[in-house]
Amino acid sequence: MGYRFGRDDVAYLGSAAGRAALAEVDRLELTPATHLRDLEQVRRAHPEHAAALIETVRLRRKAVAKLPAAAGWLFTDDALQQATPALVARHRAARLAGRAVHDVTCSIGAELAELSAVCPAVVGSDLDEVRLAMAAHNLVAAPLSERLVLLARADALVPITRDTVIIADPARRADGRRTYDPAKLQPPLPDLLAAYAGRDIAVKSAPGLDFDRLGWDGEVEIVSLDGAVREACLWSPGLTDPGITRRATVLDSRGGATTLTDADPDDIPERAPGTWIIDPDGAIVRAGLVRHYAAKHGLWQLDPHIAYLTGDTVPPGIRAFRIEDRFDLREKTLRQELARRDCGSLEILVRGIDIDPDALRKKLKPRGSTPYTLVITRIGRVGVVFLCTAVAP
CATH class of the missing domain: 3.40.50.150 (Vaccinia Virus protein VP39)
Incomplete structure (x- = not known):
């Protein structure tokens, strides 16, 4: 839940004395390993405000990624x-x-x-x-x-x-x-x-x-x-x-x-898989605009009910997966093919099939040195696996 701030805390933290104390506390590590030592040091120097000072510094450090310009801000844990x-x-x-x-x-x-x-x-x-x-x-x-x-x-x-x-x-x-x-x-x-x-x-x-x-x-x-x-x-x-x-x-x-937007064109062809598989950004999927995105970039769907797209070109700035091979969804076949190709690091993407990627990775036991991506999905009612190499934008 974090420390429960009061109006007096806010007044103190915003004062000249509070700002000086915060700068002092910010020089401490405040890690789990140093917690007891740091807490004792702050309590000795600022006995009435130790908890508020430590929590504020902790929250400011946590806020950097979300609010990079908020270095001098005050937060509660829930508000942040x-x-x-x-x-x-x-x-x-x-x-x-x-x-x-x-x-x-x-x-x-x-x-x-x-x-x-x-x-x-x-x-x-x-x-x-x-x-x-x-x-x-x-x-x-x-x-x-x-x-x-x-x-x-x-x-x-x-x-x-x-x-x-x-x-x-x-x-x-x-x-x-x-x-x-x-x-x-x-x-x-x-x-x-x-x-x-x-x-x-x-x-x-x-x-x-x-x-x-x-x-x-x-x-x-x-x-x-x-x-x-x-x-x-x-x-x-x-x-x-x-x-x-x-x-x-x-x-x-x-x-x-x-x-x-849903006012954009969404007319796309029905074709066999192309050279690439593209996994659209989650915002596009959640908004129901997969077809609109495909139409904009000359792509089409692997299956009309699945959000994976395919095509022969990759939209600029997008991570994509080059199709190297295609297999039926059989664990034994996958294990043999991955071993034959010296598969090491293995990314597994799944849509439309009830499979736990982590559990499957343990069963496939990749031990080689070549990275691959498995895209597991269905086309119609048939489960399929695409063996791919990922290409960063």
């Missing part, structure tokens, strides 16, 4: 876990550039910092007084925060602004467990949408949420960053183009961004 990665928040802010925005679940201010760089008016509200105090501190420290942000303590289900775009990020845990039930989010998603009926709204949610069950009539955008699916965002009809209900956005840390 739910905070949107900076590049994803920046992408969302860009879609709202020029609009007045109210983040009704602003927490420690990760979204507010990005919004304030591109929006003329920004309001942040939350029920948690500690997180609001941290947000106030973080917005002062944020390098992108160029405009004044108004903060208020308010219930997300009680509107306090007019003529603003609403942003919300309901908590995804209920009874200590992650939930994909819209009604069990905090605040409940149906209640949130009812509270802002008729308003432009963007709601961050888990990619695994059952959007069809929700009956959402706007756009669902699935966003990935560096190959990992990060979130879904529900955009109300007024915040998207007419006719778009699904969007996949693929971001990378180098600044690249590609987008597909």
Whole structure:
């Protein structure tokens, strides 16, 4: 659960004395091996604030990958876990550039910092007084925060602004467990949408949420960053183009961004496997835009119901798998072929077949020196295995 911060902690950590103490603690290793020694040292120097200091340094180190510009920020453990990665928040802010925005679940201010760089008016509200105090501190420290942000303590289900775009990020845990039930989010998603009926709204949610069950009539955008699916965002009809209900956005840390929507063409041929197999980014798969991606890049599917694509060329910047051979799904045959080819490192990708890759790898016992990839799937009702060599982008 982590240390439970209070308002007094936030005031101290933001003071000159607190900043000096944090710099002192940051020079410690704070590893499991040094934990007792480091804790004793901090307790001797700062007996009243030791836990808050150690937790803050620990969280700042943990935050570097997700929020690289947040070196001087304050966090709680839960708030950091739910905070949107900076590049994803920046992408969302860009879609709202020029609009007045109210983040009704602003927490420690990760979204507010990005919004304030591109929006003329920004309001942040939350029920948690500690997180609001941290947000106030973080917005002062944020390098992108160029405009004044108004903060208020308010219930997300009680509107306090007019003529603003609403942003919300309901908590995804209920009874200590992650939930994909819209009604069990905090605040409940149906209640949130009812509270802002008729308003432009963007709601961050888990990619695994059952959007069809929700009956959402706007756009669902699935966003990935560096190959990992990060979130879904529900955009109300007024915040998207007419006719778009699904969007996949693929971001990378180098600044690249590609987008597909269900308004793009999806007509692709039915052919035998080509030279390559391509495993589309998870955002494209989750958004149901595999055919659209294939049409854009001159590819086709191995099977109409499976997300693996194939073709004779590889889209730029994509890791692909060159097909070396094809086998029936028989363990004995695979073991013999891998041994004959001196297979060593073995990557196993599976779709449409109930196989545990780790368990299969142990059974195949590769002991050679040549790396290979097995792509295991089905074409029609038949299980097939493609022996491939992976080629990095």
